[in-house]
Amino acid sequence: MKHLRELDKAYEPSKYEADIYKQWEDSGAFKPNPQATKDPFTIIMPPPNANGDLHAGHAMYVVEDILTRYRRMQGHKTLWLPGTDHAGIETQVVYERELAKEGKSRFDFTPGEFYDAVLTYTKGNQHKIIDQLRSLGFSADWSRLKFTLDEDIIEVVYDTFKQLHDDGLVYRANRIVNWCPRCNAAFADIEINHREQLDPLYYIKYGPFVLATVRPETKFGDTAIAVNPKDERYKHLIGTVIEAEGLLGSFKLNVIGDDYVNPDFGTGVVKVTPAHDPNDWEMGLRHQLEVKQVIGTDGRLTEIAGKYAGMAAADARTQVASDLEVRGLMDHVDMNYSHSVAYHGRCGTLIEPLVTEQWWLAVDELKQPAIEAVKSGAIQIVPARFEKVYIDWLENLRDWNISRQIWWGIRIPVFYRLGDDESKKPYLVTTDEAEAREYYGEGNYEAETDTFDTWFSSSQWPFATLMATGDFDKGFYPTTVMETGRDILFQWVSRMVMLGLYRTQQVPFRTVYLHGLVNDAHGKKMSKSKGNVLNPLDITAKYGTDALRLALTIGITPGNDGALSEAKIEGYRNFCNKLWNVARFILGQLPDGYSPAYLSSPGPIEGSGPAGIPELNSPADHWMAVKLADAIDNVTAAVEDYRFSEAGEQLYSLLWNDFADWYLEASKVSPSHDLLVYGLETILSLVHPVAPFVTEAIWSHLPWRTEQLIVSGWPNASRTNVDPTAAADFDRLMSVISGVRAVIADEQLSKPVLLTTQPRLTDSADVVRKMAGLSEVKLTAEGRGLFVPTSHYEVWIEADEALIDARKHRLEAQRAEKQGYLQGLEAKLTNSRYLESAPEAVVAETRSRRDDTLMLISKLDEQLAALNR
């Protein structure tokens, strides 16, 4: 095995990443370890679109990898189960675009042929996204990869549907839905976007009334006129029938009173068109109004519109408006009316609300347990503020339309009766056509062509996947954490809870961790049109995968959007390089055949052997041992608490400030090989979940290590060998060194001599001399020179009288500053309410700071007195 010192001066990720990933996977490290003794830990990966490309959002799955790697190192039986999504309408739209290039449409195929073609297309593409996810170092168990249209998944979805139907929670009904004429399908409210826009508001004469509408073309579907029952202008007309002149001759309408009508809007009169407006539909239900469909599923007017039949709705609108004008039925038009209009979120087509027959899932019974699960704490949402949002949404949830008239999806397992044999049920829920044939007889039935809303099947993903892989009964369910984007809290998370509880009587996951959006360097949303999109793969190629992972971990908090910039990523690339060079330096120090002594006894790195802490010699050793133990505790606590950013920051400063800048430099004077190695190994272990590649690459060059880091143990803090006094000694040396460096930098001195009256300091003279850039540290009886203020040692930098005199004002300034600080502390300590109320530890802290400050001031006074002598 080669020593790192023979390797590159800089870490080159591309040389290592692919090989390391292969070794991990080939060794079976991604699979649940059957020997693991601790509880199973499960994460189900939110399935990315099988036809999609990796974007920054997917890179946020790094949170899942951190958790998985952390639990694996701790000895849990970990399963991170990956999958891909057929992404219903999204993929169908993409594929239809492909077809359009060849001048074809889906109507050139039967639904079955179309499905097969898209399936082939999808299966051919899916390796791309999987390879991309793997390149991010994700330690998911790819041998268990599931696809949302796998037969075993579909089977579970069918079972759920059947159970829901048997329980009376699924029904078929005619309702007003959001109809997309382009997709020729209905969509849920949540899939609709509203856009504010200007449209003409037409004031039309209806017999005795003038009323305002933006949709004159739907007037042929009017089945009432509504006014507010409290409206003095019109209340006497409620219950009467008006007769009015229209474009298709005269017509009669009932006048109804309904609180929905706002007397202050327009003329306070509304035409009611239950077939084409959700609010009118509701009014229609309240008043048992007739539903007359004017616009068909193709977006064109029906025969009811007489001579306007066949016209596209938008064309009909202008035509009707102008005809009304000509006939003198238009009172006036307001051209400055701004309102919000519904568009299909996926394809951007104007939504046409209309009445169609759909499959509905009754949610009232399902949502209560889902609300309770979060209220009771059975499910914890991180960050917690989303718990309220979740509960509010569910409480207002209405029955869910789960059928879609799209072809790329799971066909709803229903066969309908043909003919009018009333002795047979109108439909049969079964996946088995033979059953339908037997029941209805050959030729007397037809299969449903609608498919399930993608969210209906994906809401079953946690248990469906585990059932399909055979892991469901092996302790992997309920899963531990669901990590996903906060933007799909409603669409996905809430529904997973509903259906998970329904189907398994258990929560699908115990914790929901929500990440925010990944924005650009200035916190702006990434978009192709803005040209500010950072492609994760470009970044990893340039800076290494670990750099990206660190950049998405540090400075990003749950539920909040984070900013990603090349400068930030570059900084973490440098961090990886720092780690690499620290390792290179340490390994270069070690004698041939070295193996750390602590490995031979059980110890701090759990599961892999070492015991206690290596022998500690210098103050620096004790100090470093404390820093390491503290970091282990803090990082562990932070990860347990989903505070990954804090964990990352701790590690960053542990490596760079504590270990590299202080300990390694100090160790150059008196190296302790075992502690250098122990420190390195501890840091590698702690950093591994976030930056797995560079840590594993270094680990593979530790000659005494044979197992991979990915399956080695998580460190345990141990302070057994630590002498706190010795550790504190190093803190004092550090403050001397920093103080001296500052004076040297200020005065541009070159290798001056340091004088001290304290023998204890000269014990560590070499460290101080080397680290502070001195030529010598001398013990003297009485010091004179540039006084370096520290609270524990009296030290002076040798200098000529002119310089000493010139710096005198700095001592005075320092004294004044300390004096001000002291006053603040004294004020607290003479305040009896502070002494009574503040915790003892806080008061003790204040006292000790007061004492230190007093001591420093008296030293400064002495120095100033001596200078003035």
Place this chain on the structure above:
RNA sequence: GGGCAAUUAGCUCAGUUGGUUAGAGCGCUGCAUUCACAUUGCAGAGGUCACAGGUUCGAGUCCUGUAUUGCCCACCA
């Protein structure tokens, strides 16, 4: 219309139950250097924590209000 978040250094952001003289990275200034690392080291400048009140011995942190920005939900024809 309702709700949520954000507002802390030039920029991007941390800041766990209130308790050091408020932090990091980048950027900036000065110096150093090639003996682990210039993807480096050392030193430094830079903030009345959006604003106004309040609670408290003590507020970036808790409460009330205001402003600005962003997001979510609802959808008065």
